[in-house]
Amino acid sequence: MKMGLRTRLFFSHLVVMIVGVASLVSISKISSPRLFVLHLEGLENQGFDLIDVRAELVTGFELAWQRSTLWSVLVGTTAAGGLSYWVSRRITQRLTEMEQITQKFALGQMDARLPVSDIPELSGLSASFNRMAASLEGVEARRREVIGDMTHELRTPLTVVRGYLEELADGEIEASPEIYRRLARETKRLERLVNDLQELSKAEAGYLPINIQRINLRPLLESLMEKFTDQLLEDGPVLILKCPSVIPPVLADIDRTEQVLVNLLGNAVYYTNEGSITIDVGTEASQLWIAVIDTGIGIAPENLSHVFERFWRADQSRDRHSGGTGIGLTISHRLIELQGGKIQVESELGVGSTFRFFLPLA
Ligand code: ADP
Secondary structure, three states, X not given: OOOOHHHXXXXXXXXXXXXXXXXXXXXXXXXXXXXXXXXXXXXXXXXXXXXXXXXXXXXXXXXXXXXXXXXXXXXXXXXXXXHHHHHHHHHHHHHHHHHHHHHHHHOOOXXXXXXXXXXXXXXXXXXXXXXXXXXXXXXXXXXXXXXXXXXXXXXXXXXXXXXXXXXXXXXXXXXXXXXXXXHHHHHHHHHHHHHHHHHHHHHHHOOOOOOOEEEOOHHHHHHHHHHHHHHOOOOOOEEEEEOOOXXXXXXXXXXXXXXXXXXXXXXXXXXXXXXXXEEEEEEEOOEEEEEEXXXXXXXXXXXXXXXXXXXXXXXXXXXXHHOXXXXXXXXXHHHHHHOOOEEEEEEXXXXXXXXXXXXXXX
């Protein structure tokens, strides 16, 4: 049979008490009468005549001793038993209360928190449970938000595809290569959305493996320059790399940094019709920064705070058709954060935008 904590505490107190009382009683039982007799002998030696009353005194003493021992054992055990009951109840009550609250939390009441206890160990347990609860609550809230946003995003292309398919089935429109191309475009968009979402969910949950190493970013910047220059149109913007030939190494994940740069450069190319796109590099305090500066359409001041939010696009209707998912910058933001850096944006409508991210120097 398993014994509850309260019974265990109570029994352990009881055992301690019994040992205490038993040793007190047995020691005094042995020593008190002897001491009393010795005392009497002392008195007799001093000249007191106790011959007649000696036996009487000894029995009287023993009676008195027995009575008071009985009373003290009774009162002592009751008081100690009561105290032990109270203490063990107080501790187990707290624990039962904590158990009930954690059960409520497990059943989905995400705002359930443990109260602070005056027992430091229990208080410590409450505090760590509460920390865990808060972080789980955050994850849960984000999960709900993502699902909400996601269904909203998926609905549009699905509605378009269904619309076309129904019209085709009913013979309302003629099947033409253009129609099929539109259908393919929408499904491609769905595919990209799903891929981006997978990446985003990994990044937000912190499951993306980040392999931080001491790296020199210059070769990466050069190869990206080449790749993006090939993509630019003849009459489009020019790509400029403003980077010293030797830059200090950083502590970062080269693949994730490339992913961020590809996103920033991709956006810059997409939103810039003429002028230039510059990759600028510099150091500040113990960090290296890389900025992608474009002379494109820019972002309105009231929108600047939203650019890193998931699914946010400046022009919802236009970009929904252009294929932007509004997730790229959210992922970039998270990737930079996971590498211990930060990312900022400055922009002026019609003038251009600067996206700058910082990485810790090695
Ligand atoms: P996507 O480009 O896939 O829509 P992003 O998260 O990369 O998603 O960007 C979010 C939005 O931020 C874009 O839709 C666009 O409105 C705005 N944006 C991003 N980069 C730039 C830029 N260089 N110039 C102007 N607007 C930009």
